[in-house]
Amino acid sequence: MSAAPQKVRAGAEKIDVTISAVTPLNELVTRFEFVRSDGEPFPPFSPGAHTIVELNDGGRTRLNPYSLMSDPSDLSTYAISVRRDDQGRGGSLFLHRNVSVGDELTITYPVNLFPLDLRGKKHLFLAGGIGITPFMAMIAHLERMGGAWELHYSCRSRALGSYADELKKRYPSKVQVYFDDQAQSIALENLLDGQPLGTHVYVCGPKGMIDWVHSTTASLGWPEENVHSEEFLAPQPGKPFEVRLCTSDMLIQVGENESLLEAMERSGVDAPFLCRGGACGQCETNVIESEGEFLHRDHWLDDDEHANGKKIMPCVSRFVGKSLILDR
Amino acid sequence: MSRFTFPDSIASRPVYGTLEPKQGKAHLMIADAEGAEALLDLGMHNPDIFKNSHVIFIPKDTGQTYIGSLADLDPEQFYVGPSYDASVPRIRRVLSGAHMGLQVYLAGTEGLIGQAQNEAMQAGIPHTAIQSEHRGSVARRMQCVHCKGITEDVTTDPFVCSHCGLNLFVRDHYSRRLAAFQGVRVDAEDPGNIPVPVELYS
Numbered sequence: 001m002s003a004a005p006q007k008v009r010a011g012a013e014k015i016d017v018t019i020s021a022v023t024p025l026n027e028l029v030t031r032f033e034f035v036r037s038d039g040e041p042f043p044p045f046s047p048g049a050h051t052i053v054e055l056n057d058g059g060r061t062r063l064n065p066y067s068l069m070s071d072p073s074d075l076s077t078y079a080i081s082v083r084r085d086d087q088g089r090g091g092s093l094f095l096h097r098n099v100s101v102g103d104e105l106t107i108t109y110p111v112n113l114f115p116l117d118l119r120g121k122k123h124l125f126l127a128g129g130i131g132i133t134p135f136m137a138m139i140a141h142l143e144r145m146g147g148a149w150e151l152h153y154s155c156r157s158r159a160l161g162s163y164a165d166e167l168k169k170r171y172p173s174k175v176q177v178y179f180d181d182q183a184q185s186i187a188l189e190n191l192l193d194g195q196p197l198g199t200h201v202y203v204c205g206p207k208g209m210i211d212w213v214h215s216t217t218a219s220l221g222w223p224e225e226n227v228h229s230e231e232f233l234a235p236q237p238g239k240p241f242e243v244r245l246c247t248s249d250m251l252i253q254v255g256e257n258e259s260l261l262e263a264m265e266r267s268g269v270d271a272p273f274l275c276r277g278g279a280c281g282q283c284e285t286n287v288i289e290s291e292g293e294f295l296h297r298d299h300w301l302d303d304d305e306h307a308n309g310k311k312i313m314p315c316v317s318r319f320v321g322k323s324l325i326l327d328r
Numbered sequence: 329m330s331r332f333t334f335p336d337s338i339a340s341r342p343v344y345g346t347l348e349p350k351q352g353k354a355h356l357m358i359a360d361a362e363g364a365e366a367l368l369d370l371g372m373h374n375p376d377i378f379k380n381s382h383v384i385f386i387p388k389d390t391g392q393t394y395i396g397s398l399a400d401l402d403p404e405q406f407y408v409g410p411s412y413d414a415s416v417p418r419i420r421r422v423l424s425g426a427h428m429g430l431q432v433y434l435a436g437t438e439g440l441i442g443q444a445q446n447e448a449m450q451a452g453i454p455h456t457a458i459q460s461e462h463r464g465s466v467a468r469r470m471q472c473v474h475c476k477g478i479t480e481d482v483t484t485d486p487f488v489c490s491h492c493g494l495n496l497f498v499r500d501h502y503s504r505r506l507a508a509f510q511g512v513r514v515d516a517e518d519p520g521n522i523p524v525p526v527e528l529y530s
Contacts, residue, residue: 121452193353197426198452221352221429223457 010272011052011063012108015042019103020077029130029162030096033070033079037104041075045110047137048230051078052276054106057094061265064091065232065277067204068110069136073144078107081162083130088234089257111274114204114230116141121198122148126186126213128205129155132163134230135204139171150174152191154205157181188216202228232277233297235259238318244325245269246288260314264328271314271328278316285312285326292321330362330463332529341500342438344462349374353429356422357403358444360386360412362464363436364394370433371401378403382422384415386440412440419444423451434460439469439480442507455504466528471508472496478508484525486514495522 017034024030036042045068055062070079085092099105114134116123123142125135132153142149151171155161157179164177178184192201201222203213210229217227237257244251245264254263261283264271274282278298287310296306298313305311312319312326334343347370355377359367364385371378383403387395399406409415423430432448434441441460448458467481477491485498489511496511503510515521 119452192428195428196452197423197428197430199428219351221350221431223454225454225456226428 010270012111012274014054014106014108017078017105017107019099019101019105022099022101025081025162026160028160029081029083031069031079031081032095032099033077034105034107035077042078043109044075045072045078045137046112046115047072047141048114048116048134049110049112049137050114050134050232050275051080051110052108052274053080053091053095054108055091055094055099057090057098062089062091062094063273063276065275067114067133067137067230069133071140072137073140078110081130081133081136085234089237091234111280113275113279114202114228116202117200117226117228118147119198120147120200120226122150122196122200124191124195124199124201125149125151125153126188126201126203126205126209127151127153128203128209129160130162131204131206131209131230133204135202136163138202139167150176152176152178152186154178154180154184154186154209188212189220192217192220192222200226200228202230204230207231230279231299232275232279233299233316234277235262235316236297236318238295239320241319241321241324243319244323245328246325247328254318259316260312260318264314269328273315276315278313281313283313283315285314285328286310287312288325288327290319290321290324292319292324294319330365332462332466334462334466334529337500340502342442342460342502342504344441344460347433347435347459347461349377350431350459352431353380353427355381355431355433356384356419356426356448357381357433357435358384358415358419358440359434360436360440360464361388361390363434363440363461364390364398364463366435366461366463367401367433368394368397375401380404383407384409384418384422386410386412386415386436388437412443416447419447420451423447426451432458434458436463437465437467437481438462439467439507442469442502442504446504446507449504468498468528469508470496470498470511471503471506472511474513478506479511482511483528485528486523486525487511498528 016037018037020035021033050065050067052063052065066080082092082095084096167175203210241254248269252267254260272282274280281300295318297316347366378401381403382405384407386409434444445458449455467483470479470482472489475492479490486495494513497514499510501510
């Protein structure tokens with residue numbers, strides 16, 4: 001599909017980095033800043049891009065995607081902001097607890113699945129909670145270009161509103177913050193009504209918010225091309241299952257707390273991936289034979305493909321049943 | 329009969345559909361000549377959308393034929409113009425003041441559809457969200473790839489560029505940016521060897 005150069009290994013090219021700053025922002029969110037371990041400048045990235053951070057958690061490799069939130073014009077530093085998820089699989093907890101200044105990590109080259117459409121006459125950003133991160137980079141970029149933008153940022157409380165005060169102070173007329181605990185919410189229909197022709201809306205936040213924005217814009221006659229969203233799915237745990245990989249000639253077990261993709265990697269199979277969150281389509285795998293039920297969780301395959309059982313996205317989707325044979 | 333089914337061609341060649349009502353805050357409808365029939369068909373089943381509609385109609389050689397029945401659709405605004413060029417300032421004014429949720433419907437000749445689509449695209453509507461229905465003449469708006477001049481309403485292949493006088497053959501290679509098909513010198517390799525012009529799709 002893409003014209004990317006052929007690579008020896010799956011995933012984007014990697015960069016060795018050193019943690020240069022760890023800044024707790026509030027009870028749940030901490031910012032981590034990286035410099036390149038070789039002292040070189042980072043490759044430029046377009047706002048909206050993410051990187052995958054490789055964490056070695058007690059011998060287990062965790063690969064978690066995070067949006068780059070630093071100013072894209074500053075190639076000395078990449079920064080991510082990570083929300084601690086106590087119920088999650090442990091990647092964010094590991095970063096919060098075990099990573100400190102001076103530590104060395106590996107991250108991937110940036111990949112952008114949530115780019116600005118620069119044909120837009122105006123960019124309307126809707127952020128929910130930690131979904132603020134890609135917009136930090138987009139705002140820095142548009143400010144430099146003189147682009148028209150507006151941010152509506154919904155967070156749980158003033159105390160948990162990462163960057164809310166900073167943004168509001170810097171761009172008082174372009175930023176509106178809404179606090180759940182004060183019963184404030186984005187008046188979406190009202191906000192969308194009267195936006196100039198050529199406005200693009202971008203939403204990053206929980207699934208419910210993304211669905212709400214897609215359905216509301218559709219009902220108001222917005223073209224779907226003008227509505228952009230990004231949600232990284234974390235693989236969900238599930239019942240262990242067994243998979244036959246026919247190209248690799250292997251029978252592997254997928255554990256309760258690992259994804260099919262992670263199980264393949266653990267078994268030494270070099271399976272393709274980019275986002276690891278069900279969005280990019282890179283890990284799409286053909287099903288040779290199956291007897292059971294697919295638990296599709298990705299945003300990539302369409303409803304028909306989910307129904308016909310001929311493809312699976314191993315980064316987030318699972319399987320329950322007697323047997324599954326994949327072309328991998 | 330105002331409908332014509334274009335044969336399959338290269339991917340560059342525009343394809344047209346049938347106008348359908350779309351949910352939206354306002355509707356902009358631009359048609360020329362027999363394109364009026366597409367608007368009348370739309371209005372027959374969906375009279376309500378004309379309440380928030382601005383209809384811009386260029387009759388060309390259809391004269392008074394459609395004006396009365398279009399007016400009967402009772403659009404919110406109804407403009408009849410002498411030519412596409414004369415209607416451009418109005419189209420630009422409408423688009424510059426429009427809001428998201430505007431739906432655009434284009435009907436008639438390829439020249440009108442292409443140029444109006446280009447205006448709407450420049451105003452920020454993705455081309456895939458602009459509806460169009462071809463009706464009437466199969467005449468084309470052609471760009472001479474040599475002098476870049478535009479010749480309107482080309483009905484024969486080859487034809488003479490109205491700017492540089494070269495004999496050009498009519499290609500299906502289309503430019504959305506220029507809203508024109510590309511015309512290439514037909515006798516480039518054998519000057520003077522010019523085929524007899526034939527009517528398009530004859």
